[in-house]
Amino acid sequence: MDDRKPLLQVTHLKQYFRINRKFTVKAVDDVSFEIYPGETYGLVGESGSGKSTIGRSLIRLYDPTEGKIIFNGMDISGKLKSEENRKLRTKMQMIFQDPMASLNPRKKVIDLIALGLDIHKSCSSAEERKKRVYEILDMVGLSHEHANRYPHQFSGGQRQRIGIARALIMNPDLIIADEAISALDVSIQAQVVNLMKEIQRKTNIAYLFIAHDLSMVKYISDRIGVLHFGHLVETGTTEEIFSNPVHPYTRSLISAIPHPNPAAERERKALSYDYATSGIDYHQGTLRNVGGTHQVLATEEELQAWTAK
Numbered sequence: 001m002d003d004r005k006p007l008l009q010v011t012h013l014k015q016y017f018r019i020n021r022k023f024t025v026k027a028v029d030d031v032s033f034e035i036y037p038g039e040t041y042g043l044v045g046e047s048g049s050g051k052s053t054i055g056r057s058l059i060r061l062y063d064p065t066e067g068k069i070i071f072n073g074m075d076i077s078g079k080l081k082s083e084e085n086r087k088l089r090t091k092m093q094m095i096f097q098d099p100m101a102s103l104n105p106r107k108k109v110i111d112l113i114a115l116g117l118d119i120h121k122s123c124s125s126a127e128e129r130k131k132r133v134y135e136i137l138d139m140v141g142l143s144h145e146h147a148n149r150y151p152h153q154f155s156g157g158q159r160q161r162i163g164i165a166r167a168l169i170m171n172p173d174l175i176i177a178d179e180a181i182s183a184l185d186v187s188i189q190a191q192v193v194n195l196m197k198e199i200q201r202k203t204n205i206a207y208l209f210i211a212h213d214l215s216m217v218k219y220i221s222d223r224i225g226v227l228h229f230g231h232l233v234e235t236g237t238t239e240e241i242f243s244n245p246v247h248p249y250t251r252s253l254i255s256a257i258p259h260p261n262p263a264a265e266r267e268r269k270a271l272s273y274d275y276a277t278s279g280i281d282y283h284q285g286t287l288r289n290v291g292g293t294h295q296v297l298a299t300e301e302e303l304q305a306w307t308a309k
């Protein structure tokens with residue numbers, strides 16, 4: 001995995017919001033990770049940990065306070081030239097938790113899905129435009145008749161398919177899915193996740209899959225990053241994280257997941273973690289390698305203590 005070239009490389013990203021003269025929110029504080037072509041990177045952390053801010057910084061809804069973002073070999077962390085901006089707006093797409101909020105209720109599905117094509121003037125005829133939309137409808141499991149309906153005529157799961165279609169039509173290399181399935185019923189969540197996986201097999205698209213629920217992230221991700229108070233405290237393959245969680249915050253998250261097996265569930269001990277009383281200072285630690293692609297934010301002493309058996 002390491003000899004491949006990353007699609008996205010984030011190094012020492014900081015995104016601060018200055019509230020007033022005395023107070024600045026450090027929403028993202030020195031976060032580094034990479035995403036390879038065709039893989040799913042799951043970003044997990046409790047509400048307020050900075051997940052959405054990372055997504056928005058990547059897609060350049062904000063100007064990063066500090067750090068570097070390389071996407072497709074292109075530095076997108078500074079001021080963008082119009083051609084770079086155009087490339088970013090097509091090759092990186094975002095889907096959100098509430099597709100209804102981003103879908104104009106007065107527009108038909110065909111026009112909603114074709115929006116990106118229209119903005120970038122990608123089609124030379126109405127025929128071509130319709131054909132592209134139909135192809136994408138097939139891909140997300142909606143029918144061609146759906147093209148002439150309005151968003152309110154769809155269920156939550158179907159609306160999220162429209163959201164995915166709308167992102168896909170631009171042929172992106174990366175989709176950032178910010179809590180995209182968190183609001184759906186569990187059975188519908190599985191359908192949408194399976195659809196996303198199927199699309200990935202066909203197109204080799206990469207996902208940054210953002211969620212607060214680690215068990216959901218586990219199911220879809222090749223690799224995972226655990227975020228806490230704006231810091232990436234642990235990252236690695238899904239296997240590395242689940243078989244050998246090192247950071248006490250990661251351990252507490254994993255210990256909170258119920259076991260499907262009743263005997264194992266009776267044995268499960270939820271570990272608590274309180275940063276304020278933990279003695280840990282995220283600013284003192286650096287990302288340290290613990291084997292493979294597995295890294296933990298720690299000082300030398302912390303790492304020794306956490307890995308001592």
Ligand SMILES: Nc1ncnc2c1ncn2[C@@H]1O[C@H](COP(=O)(O)OP(=O)(O)O)[C@@H](O)[C@H]1O
Pocket residue numbers: 017025026027045046047048049050051052053054
């Ligand atoms: N535009 C903003 N201005 C000020 N503070 C913000 C802004 N956006 C997010 N924050 C703050 O940054 C922190 C991280 O927020 P967010 O990235 O939305 O977390 P998450 O998506 O993990 O719930 C929170 O404390 C939030 O209040």
Ligand SMILES: [Mg+2]
Pocket residue numbers: 051052053179
């Ligand atoms: Mg969020």
